[in-house]
Amino acid sequence: MASGYVYHELYGWHDTGTHARLAPADSRRGIQPYRHIENDDAKRRVHELVVATGLIDRLTRLTPRQATDEEILLVHTPGHLQRLVDANDTGGDGGDGGTPFGRGSVDIARLAAGGVIRAVEAVLDGEVDNAYALVRPPGHHAVPDSGMGFCLFGNIAIAVQAARRSRGVERVAVVDIDVHHGNGTQAVFYEDPAVLALSLHQDRMFPSDSGFLTERGAGAGFGYTLNLPLPPGTGNGGYLEAVRRVVLPALHRFRPDLVVVAAGFDASALDPLGRMMVTPKGYREIAKMVVGAAEELCDGRVVCAHEGGYDPAYVPFCANAVIEVLAGVEDPLDVPFGFDDLGQQELQPHQDAAIAAAEELLGDIG
Ligand SMILES: O=C(CCC1CCCC1)NO
């Protein structure tokens, strides 16, 4: 099993400064400046754990490149790209007032999108069987004409469109397990039956006005967007049931040539921006199920692109668990604090109902 791994030190240099949205510093109102929650800590520490445990030696290092203007314009409007390029020397905001970036961050955002492109192309070319792209800034909220939710470019959407053009890949399934709705990916492929956009997320967390069951795609793409909003407090039991009863059947019906996972870890039990309870063991089981389906359907071609996840102590163990599954590690790292015994980790009736509602929608995937 050859597993690709994308990481670059520059991902840690994307400067998000102090928080522009959750805690706008204002000494007159007693609001101290606080570091932007989407900072390098959690993601850099994922890499450091992968290196320190020796897992890195079982991975094939893939060097990212910057996404070109042409590749970015497969998803984004010229106006969005130009606005970011113009602000690259000064720093600015991605477009929603809550996505600050520093000098040179647009180059790093190109490297993030390019890192996912590199991972996808390596998998499609058979250079590796699967891959993990530990990129930053994240991408799944970025829409064609704007950055959003800490995302500057739609990393996964750009990589999918670039691969369809360069490698002729036909059917791609995107499975978004970030706790927030993958609205950007959904927007890009909403009318496209060749891309199945699945998103499991906390109901009305962010964006609070998207990610509903009723958002199912449009035109030829109807049925190929499938949202599963889950109630706050959903833990391993609810997530594993959602994957088993919705994600896996959807993949088997869709029969993708490639599976891309929007690997956000803010559904974890310790995340400051989510209210879920998934643990490293839960993420390991999710990864096993998705990788298992990919092995049955598309020779195991899976690419994980890192998205959100903010607790710097816990995210490394969550992401490491997924990377271990990709690499076929038989003796996984024993996590010192798992929270697997939290009350109501098992499936709850109201979570079961949410899953059942999404199950009803599988019939339109054909
Ligand atoms: O992790 C994220 C970022 C969510 C935040 C964006 C603004 C408030 C919540 N998206 O997946």
Ligand SMILES: [Zn+2]
């Ligand atoms: Zn998120």
